[in-house]
Amino acid sequence: MANSPIIIASKVDYSVDVAGKPLNILRAVDLSVNPAEVVAIVGPSGSGKTSLLMLLAGLERASAGHIQVGGTDITKLDEDAMAVFRRNTLGIVFQSFHLIPSLTALDNVGLALEIARPDMKLSDVRKEAAAALDAVGLGKRLDHRPSALSGGEQQRVGLARALVTKPRLLLADEPTGNLDQKSGAVVVELMFNLARQNGTAVVMITHDAHLAERTDRRFTMEQGQLTETTGKH
Numbered sequence: 001m002a003n004s005p006i007i008i009a010s011k012v013d014y015s016v017d018v019a020g021k022p023l024n025i026l027r028a029v030d031l032s033v034n035p036a037e038v039v040a041i042v043g044p045s046g047s048g049k050t051s052l053l054m055l056l057a058g059l060e061r062a063s064a065g066h067i068q069v070g071g072t073d074i075t076k077l078d079e080d081a082m083a084v085f086r087r088n089t090l091g092i093v094f095q096s097f098h099l100i101p102s103l104t105a106l107d108n109v110g111l112a113l114e115i116a117r118p119d120m121k122l123s124d125v126r127k128e129a130a131a132a133l134d135a136v137g138l139g140k141r142l143d144h145r146p147s148a149l150s151g152g153e154q155q156r157v158g159l160a161r162a163l164v165t166k167p168r169l170l171l172a173d174e175p176t177g178n179l180d181q182k183s184g185a186v187v188v189e190l191m192f193n194l195a196r197q198n199g200t201a202v203v204m205i206t207h208d209a210h211l212a213e214r215t216d217r218r219f220t221m222e223q224g225q226l227t228e229t230t231g232k233h
């Protein structure tokens with residue numbers, strides 16, 4: 001089991017209803033990602049990259065095909081089982097950081113851990129949240145609310161929150177899209193290092209060709225179709 005792929009998506013279609021007509025967003029998408037592998041998905045705006053990530057996260061449902069994550073066919077899970085799957089298996093980082101504005105960095109990260117591990121003692125939650133923030137270089141910013149953090153720092157809180165549960169899979173949708181180049185580079189460097197330390201697989205959507213080049217394998221999405229483009233330019 002340990003070496004079987006963390007993601008196996010096969011023949012995945014995704015269509016939505018727009019004004020009574022089906023709009024095909026993804027067509028026959030196949031994707032296999034190994035544990036601890038870091039892959040990038042690039043492709044034009046509107047090609048379906050975020051849609052695929054939403055399906056992999058179980059936040060939207062495929063119209064056809066199968067998606068196995070960590071050995072579970074998530075296309076078969078009901079809502080409750082899907083929520084448990086997300087808590088136990090996944091970390092997600094978004095382009096806009098989605099931090100809770102009224103909570104400190106420590107509590108933003110702690111809350112994610114508390115939800116994932118309801119049995120954990122609060123003192124341990126705080127300890128692990130602080131350690132996760134320390135790992136992203138924010139050990140001195142625990143009590144800052146998001147408004148008192150720079151964009152790069154906010155995304156590092158987002159990364160700490162995604163990784164504090166030690167997920168087997170990290171999904172990142174343009175994690176540097178709202179950052180200047182320097183802060184973005186810091187975030188991605190951290191993301192890659194922490195993922196490698198923890199053996200976390202990463203699927204990252206990016207528009208940045210240089211970032212994409214630093215991953216193990218690359219895929220290109222075009223008009224809802226995914227092709228592996230590792231080694232191609």
Ligand SMILES: Nc1ncnc2c1ncn2[C@@H]1O[C@H](COP(=O)(O)OP(=O)(O)OP(=O)(O)O)[C@@H](O)[C@H]1O
Pocket residue numbers: 016018023025043044045046047048049050051052
């Ligand atoms: N719920 C929905 N209803 C209707 N159309 C949708 C829905 N979700 C996505 N789409 C359409 O599907 C296409 C793919 O969207 P998606 O967000 O996956 O693209 P993307 O590759 O992530 O683009 P970007 O690089 O701009 O983020 C777009 O044309 C979008 O308008």
Ligand SMILES: [Mg+2]
Pocket residue numbers: 049050051173
């Ligand atoms: Mg997108």
